[in-house]
Amino acid sequence: MRTSIATVCLSGTLEEKMLACAKAGFDGIEIFEQDLTVSPMSPEEVKALAHRLGLTLDLFQPFRDFEGVEEEILLANLRRAEAKFQLMQRLGMDLMLLCSNVGTATIDDDKLFAEQIRRLADVAARYGVRIAYEALAWGKYVDTYQHSWEIVKLVDRENVGLCIDSFHILSRGDDPAQIARIPGEKIFFVQLADAPVLTMDILSWSRHYRVFPGEGGFELDAFLGHLVRSGYSGIVSLEIFNDVFRQSNVELTAVDGLRSLIWLQARTAALLGSDAQDYPLELDALPGAQQALGFDFAEIRTEDPELIAGMLAQLGFSFLGQHRRKPVQLWCAGNARIIVNSQRSRGVTATVSGLGVQVPDPVAGRARATDLLAKPVLRHHTRDEQELAGFRAPDATEVFFGSVAGTSLWETEFGAHRQAPEEAQRGGITGIDHINLAQPWQAFDESVLFYTSVLNLQARPGTEVPSPMGLVRSQVLRTEDGCVRLALNIVPKGLEAAIESHHEYPEHVALHTDDVVALARRAQRAGMEFLQVPANYYEDLAARFSIDERSLATLKELNLLYDRDEHGEFLHFYTATVGNMFFEVLERRDGYDGYGAPNAPVRLAAQFEHNRFDRH
Amino acid sequence: MRTSIATVCLSGTLEEKMLACAKAGFDGIEIFEQDLTVSPMSPEEVKALAHRLGLTLDLFQPFRDFEGVEEEILLANLRRAEAKFQLMQRLGMDLMLLCSNVGTATIDDDKLFAEQIRRLADVAARYGVRIAYEALAWGKYVDTYQHSWEIVKLVDRENVGLCIDSFHILSRGDDPAQIARIPGEKIFFVQLADAPVLTMDILSWSRHYRVFPGEGGFELDAFLGHLVRSGYSGIVSLEIFNDVFRQSNVELTAVDGLRSLIWLQARTAALLGSDAQDYPLELDALPGAQQALGFDFAEIRTEDPELIAGMLAQLGFSFLGQHRRKPVQLWCAGNARIIVNSQRSRGVTATVSGLGVQVPDPVAGRARATDLLAKPVLRHHTRDEQELAGFRAPDATEVFFGSVAGTSLWETEFGAHRQAPEEAQRGGITGIDHINLAQPWQAFDESVLFYTSVLNLQARPGTEVPSPMGLVRSQVLRTEDGCVRLALNIVPKGLEAAIESHHEYPEHVALHTDDVVALARRAQRAGMEFLQVPANYYEDLAARFSIDERSLATLKELNLLYDRDEHGEFLHFYTATVGNMFFEVLERRDGYDGYGAPNAPVRLAAQFEHNRFDRH
Numbered sequence A, B: 001m002r003t004s005i006a007t008v009c010l011s012g013t014l015e016e017k018m019l020a021c022a023k024a025g026f027d028g029i030e031i032f033e034q035d036l037t038v039s040p041m042s043p044e045e046v047k048a049l050a051h052r053l054g055l056t057l058d059l060f061q062p063f064r065d066f067e068g069v070e071e072e073i074l075l076a077n078l079r080r081a082e083a084k085f086q087l088m089q090r091l092g093m094d095l096m097l098l099c100s101n102v103g104t105a106t107i108d109d110d111k112l113f114a115e116q117i118r119r120l121a122d123v124a125a126r127y128g129v130r131i132a133y134e135a136l137a138w139g140k141y142v143d144t145y146q147h148s149w150e151i152v153k154l155v156d157r158e159n160v161g162l163c164i165d166s167f168h169i170l171s172r173g174d175d176p177a178q179i180a181r182i183p184g185e186k187i188f189f190v191q192l193a194d195a196p197v198l199t200m201d202i203l204s205w206s207r208h209y210r211v212f213p214g215e216g217g218f219e220l221d222a223f224l225g226h227l228v229r230s231g232y233s234g235i236v237s238l239e240i241f242n243d244v245f246r247q248s249n250v251e252l253t254a255v256d257g258l259r260s261l262i263w264l265q266a267r268t269a270a271l272l273g274s275d276a277q278d279y280p281l282e283l284d285a286l287p288g289a290q291q292a293l294g295f296d297f298a299e300i301r302t303e304d305p306e307l308i309a310g311m312l313a314q315l316g317f318s319f320l321g322q323h324r325r326k327p328v329q330l331w332c333a334g335n336a337r338i339i340v341n342s343q344r345s346r347g348v349t350a351t352v353s354g355l356g357v358q359v360p361d362p363v364a365g366r367a368r369a370t371d372l373l374a375k376p377v378l379r380h381h382t383r384d385e386q387e388l389a390g391f392r393a394p395d396a397t398e399v400f401f402g403s404v405a406g407t408s409l410w411e412t413e414f415g416a417h418r419q420a421p422e423e424a425q426r427g428g429i430t431g432i433d434h435i436n437l438a439q440p441w442q443a444f445d446e447s448v449l450f451y452t453s454v455l456n457l458q459a460r461p462g463t464e465v466p467s468p469m470g471l472v473r474s475q476v477l478r479t480e481d482g483c484v485r486l487a488l489n490i491v492p493k494g495l496e497a498a499i500e501s502h503h504e505y506p507e508h509v510a511l512h513t514d515d516v517v518a519l520a521r522r523a524q525r526a527g528m529e530f531l532q533v534p535a536n537y538y539e540d541l542a543a544r545f546s547i548d549e550r551s552l553a554t555l556k557e558l559n560l561l562y563d564r565d566e567h568g569e570f571l572h573f574y575t576a577t578v579g580n581m582f583f584e585v586l587e588r589r590d591g592y593d594g595y596g597a598p599n600a601p602v603r604l605a606a607q608f609e610h611n612r613f614d615r616h
Helices: A014-024 A033-037 A043-053 A071-091 A110-126 A145-155 A166-170 A176-181 A202-209 A220-230 A250-278 A305-314 A362-371 A404-412 A444-454 A516-525 A535-544 A549-557 A597-610 B014-024 B033-037 B043-053 B071-091 B110-126 B145-155 B166-170 B176-181 B202-209 B220-230 B250-278 B305-314 B362-371 B404-412 B444-454 B516-525 B535-544 B549-557 B597-610
Strands: A003-006 A028-032 A056-063 A095-099 A130-134 A160-165 A187-192 A236-238 A294-301 A318-322 A328-333 A336-341 A351-358 A389-392 A398-402 A429-439 A463-467 A470-478 A485-490 A507-513 A561-564 A569-574 A581-589 B002-006 B028-032 B056-063 B095-099 B130-134 B160-165 B187-192 B235-238 B294-301 B318-322 B328-333 B336-341 B351-358 B389-392 B398-402 B429-439 B463-467 B470-478 B485-490 B507-513 B561-564 B569-574 B581-589
Touching: A003 A056, A003 A250, A014 A028, A014 A033, A014 A043, A014 A250, A028 A033, A033 A056, A033 B535, A033 B597, A043 A056, A043 A071, A056 A071, A071 A095, A071 A110, A071 B535, A095 A110, A095 A187, A110 A130, A110 A145, A110 A160, A130 A145, A130 A187, A145 A160, A145 A176, A160 A166, A166 A176, A166 A187, A166 A220, A176 A220, A187 A220, A220 A250, A236 A250, A250 A444, A294 A398, A294 A429, A305 A318, A305 A328, A305 A336, A336 A429, A351 A404, A351 A429, A351 A507, A362 A389, A362 A398, A398 A404, A429 A444, A429 A581, A444 A470, A444 A485, A463 A597, A470 A597, A516 A569, A516 A581, A535 A549, A535 B033, A535 B071, A561 A597, A569 A597, A597 B033, B002 B056, B002 B250, B014 B028, B014 B033, B014 B043, B014 B250, B028 B033, B028 B235, B033 B056, B043 B056, B043 B071, B056 B071, B056 B235, B071 B095, B071 B110, B095 B110, B095 B187, B110 B130, B110 B145, B110 B160, B130 B145, B130 B187, B145 B160, B145 B176, B160 B166, B166 B176, B166 B187, B166 B220, B176 B220, B187 B220, B220 B250, B235 B250, B250 B444, B294 B398, B294 B404, B294 B429, B305 B328, B305 B336, B336 B429, B351 B404, B351 B429, B351 B507, B362 B389, B362 B398, B398 B404, B429 B444, B429 B581, B444 B470, B444 B485, B463 B597, B470 B597, B516 B569, B516 B581, B535 B549, B561 B597, B569 B597
Parallel strands: A003 A028, A003 A236, A028 A056, A056 A095, A095 A130, A130 A160, A160 A187, A187 A236, A294 A336, A351 A398, A429 A485, A507 A581, B002 B028, B002 B235, B028 B056, B056 B095, B095 B130, B130 B160, B160 B187, B187 B235, B294 B336, B351 B398, B429 B485, B507 B581
Antiparallel strands: A294 A351, A318 A328, A328 A336, A389 A398, A429 A507, A463 A470, A470 A485, A561 A569, A569 A581, B294 B351, B318 B328, B328 B336, B389 B398, B429 B507, B463 B470, B470 B485, B561 B569, B569 B581
C-alpha cells in the first residue's frame, strides 16, 4: 500500500516537513496549499526537493467554495482554479482536492453542482489535472459521501472522481459500508483520520482533535476494508489536524504517522483474512504478533543503588546477584524481578527506566517491532550473554522482549542459579501487577499507539484524576487477561515553580501480593517509609463503605488504601517517593480488576504535601 | 456583596488555597469535599485556620446521588449524609450542597424526591444544617432550576432551599428571568461561572472550560440582576472547573477570581441603575470608569537603545530627548510616542515592556484599577515630574494611565518642548494602531479580564492562526471606536527545542500611516530590514483578488502584505525582529477594520524561517 501524509499534520517549515516525511519512510505527501504559500521555496524547488527525497507529490489541497454559486462568482472561481492548475503544473502535480462548498454556495441543485464541476474539469483537463471531490461533514449542501458520489456520476468526466476521508464519514455516524459499492477507479484519493470519541461540534472536533489511526475511537480497519472491497488501489494518506502534533517534533510525528498506517494495514489484512487477496490494494502484513505472557522485569536506573536495594529488601525482595560485567543488580520476589541499574545514572536519584515483557518468540517480536518503526536500544552482549531485543518508547522508556525460558538464561549472568521455587510464603510479593509511566504532553497519543501496536496491548477508556497540580489524564493499556498492564499518565504542565519537567512527576512499579496487610506489617517493622494517608480519607471511607471498625483501624494504622467494585475488594499502599519513583503494593480480592482510581487523588495530594518543603 | 469561591477552582493544597483566598480578599470559601479528604489537616484545623484568616466556610459540597432511589439505598444515603453532617459540625459549617441525582436515581417522581429530601432535612436539622438543592444540567430527572424549585416547595422545610448555579442554567440556554420570581430567602446559595461559547456535551464543557465571570460568553450581569430582583441577599460564590486554573499559580488565580466578582457587581449595578437600591443585595459600585482616548505611548525595554533608535529613525521617528534623570529616550512620529528604556534591561535585546493609555481622568482611573486589584508598578517621580499611575498586567506588561493634557507635561521631562504640530507629511507615521502582546498559556483568560475591566475594552471573538510552531490563539480587545486596540496572542507550547518560553514569541507595536507605500519606500532607502515575504504569497494573492500587475509588483518589491474586506483595503509590512519584538506599519483604506488575519500565517512562517539558523 502506498502511503502519504498531508503537510498540515506536521510542525515546522515545508522543507522540514518534507525531510521528516522522507526520513520516516512515506512514499509521498499531500501539499497543503498554505504550507506552500508561506514557504520561501519556489514550486520548482519543492518539485526538485521531492524528487531528490524520493517523495511523490500526491494531492494539492484544498480548493474550496467552488460550486453552487451564481455565474459571476463561478467565473471568478474558474480563474482562481486556473491559477492553481498552473501552480500544480510547476509542481509537477496532477491531482487536486475539491471540497464541497461550505461558505459561498447559494443554489442547492445537484445538476448545477455537476454542470459547474464539469466546467472546472474541462479547464483542469487542459493542464492534465484530475479533481477529487470530497464531501465535508459540514458542507452547506453536500455533506455525505453518497451525495458527492451522486454528483461525480452526474459530472461524468474521466478526470473527476471522489476523495474519501474517514473523519467526514465516521464523525457523522454515517455507515461506511456502501463505499465498497463505488467503483474503485472512481475513488481518486483516500485520507484516513482517527479521533477520540467526543461530543462536540464536528468542525472543532475535526480541526483540533484528529489523531492518527489507532490513537482514537474510530473503527478504521473496517473502514479500510470497505475501501479494499471497492477495488481502490491508490494511495492511502493521513490528514490529521491536531493541536499537539502541530507543535511537536516533526520527525517523531512523521514516524508516529507512518506507524499508524503500518499497524492499520495489518489489522485490516487480519480482518479481511484470505479475502484480501481478491483485491488490488496490497496490504502489507505484520507477521510475528506476540501475545504478552507477563512482565519479565522492571528496570530502575539509580545513582544510589543502596537506596533502592534497601527498599526492595523492606518489601521482601531477595538479592540474586550482581551482573558479571555491569554495575547492575538483580532482585527477586515471587515472579517479580527488579533490575537495579547504576549505569548512565549521574544525577538520577531513581527512575523507572525500562521494562521487559515475556512473549512466546522474542525474535519474531523484535522483527515486528522493527517493522513498526520502533527505535532499537543498543545493548552490548558478549557471546555467552543473552541478547535482549529492546526498543525506546516515545516516553523514553526502554522496552525489552524476553521469553519465559530466556529469563533463566539472563538470570545466570547475575551469577544466580535460582533455587527450586521457594515455598510460597503468604504475604510475599507474587509479581509485577502494573507499571505506571509518566508521559510528556506531546508524547501521549504516540505512546498509546506505540505500546498497543508493539506490545499488542488494548487501550482502555481514559480517566482524569484531580491533583493539586491539575488534572492528570490517565489511560490503561493491558492484555485481555491482565498479565501485562501499563498505566500511562499525561502530566499537567503544572505549577511552573514546582514542576520543571515531566521527570518530576513520579512513575511507579505496582507489585501484587496475596496478603497486603501481612506484607505492610512486615515492611513497617523493617522500617519502610510509607506514603502518609490523611485521616480524613479514612473518615470518608467509613461514610462510603460499611467497613467494620477493626478493619478500618488496620487500614489506618498501615496507611492502606481501599476500594471496592462489583466483583471484589482492593487494598494497596504506596512507599515514599525516592527521586522520580516509588513502589505500590496491592492485593486484588475476588476478581477486583481496577486500579483504585478513587484513591489516586489521595496519592497525588499526599505526594504533593510530601514535597512541600522542596517547593517553598 | 459577600464573596466566596469553591476550593476546587484553585491549585495546590487546601491550606495553600485558603491562604490565597484570604490574601486576595474573599469573604469566604466553599469546601469542595475532596480537597478536605486528601488534606492532612483535620476538620478542626481547617476551622481554626479559616477563623485566623477571617474566612467564613460557606458551603460544604457536593453531596451527590441522594434522591429518587429505592428505600434500601436511601437508608445507606442517609447514613452517608449523617457522617457528613458530623464532619460539618466539626468544621463549624451549616450549609450543604445537594446535587440533583445523576447516577443512582431509578424512580422519576417529584413527590418521592420531596419526601426523601424531607427525610434528609430532618436528619440535617439535628445538626443545624441547611440543604441547598441544585439542579445539575445533566441531572437524571431534575435538570432545570424551575424543577428543583418545584421540589423545594414540595419539601416545604425551613432548612431546605435552592442553590442557583449560572452554568447549569445558561449552558442549556434556559431563560434565567424566572429566578427573579423565587423568594430570595429560599435561595440558599449562588454560584457563578462563565464559559466560552462552545458546542460540546455540557458535562465536558462544565468540567474543563468554565472561566471566571467576564472571561467567557455568558451574560452574567443580566443573570445576577435576576438574582438581585429575587431579593437574594446571601453570598455570591465562584465555582469554576478549569483545566488551566487548576494548574496555575494559586495566588494569581484567586485575585483573578475576586476581580471577576468586583467587575461583575459593577456591571450589574450599572444595568439595574437606580432600581438596585430597592433590593437587599448590595452591589459595590466601581466609580471612575474611563473611556480610553488613545495610546499615550508604547515602551520598549532594550539593552541596546541604539538598535531601536536606528529602526525608529528608519521609520521616520524623531528623537525628542533623553529623560532628565533616567536612561530613557523619547521618540515621536505623528501621534505615536515610543519610549526607549534601557533600565532593567540586562540580557534583553528588545521587548515591548509597557504601554500608556490616555483617559479623561487618570487619577480616577487609577483608583478604579486599584479597586479591581490591579497590582501597582512602583515608579519614583521627583516633585517636578509627573506622577504616572501604572499597573502590572498578568502578562507582565506595565500599563499606565495618562491624559491628553498630561502628555505635554511628561514630555518636558525629556527636555523636549514640542514644536507646533509639524506640517502633516503624507506617508509619515500618524499614530499607534494596536499593540500585540504575547500571553503565557496560563495568563490568557486572566489577561482578557484584566484589560477589559481595567482599561474598559471590549473583547472581540477570538481566532486561531496556524504557524510552524502550532496554532496561535488570538483575541482582540478594543474600544468601540478603535482608538485603542490590543491583540493578545496565546503562544503554543511549541517545538521544545525551538522555544524555551513565551518570551521567544515576538510582540509588536503596529503603527498607522496614510501612505504605507511611500513610507516603505523611504524606509527601504534608509536601509530598513523588512521581514521577507515569500513570492508564493503574491501568486496566491493574485489568484484570490484581482489586483493590477503594477500594484502587485509594488507590493512584492516592498514586502507589503494585502487584505480586503467589505469596506476597504489593508496594506502593511513588518520589520525584521530584533530580540523579542518588531514593528508593523499599516494603512487602512476606506474603513477596513481588521488586522490582516489571512496574512498572519505568512508573517509567523517568515519569522520562523528567519530564525532557522538560530534553531539548528
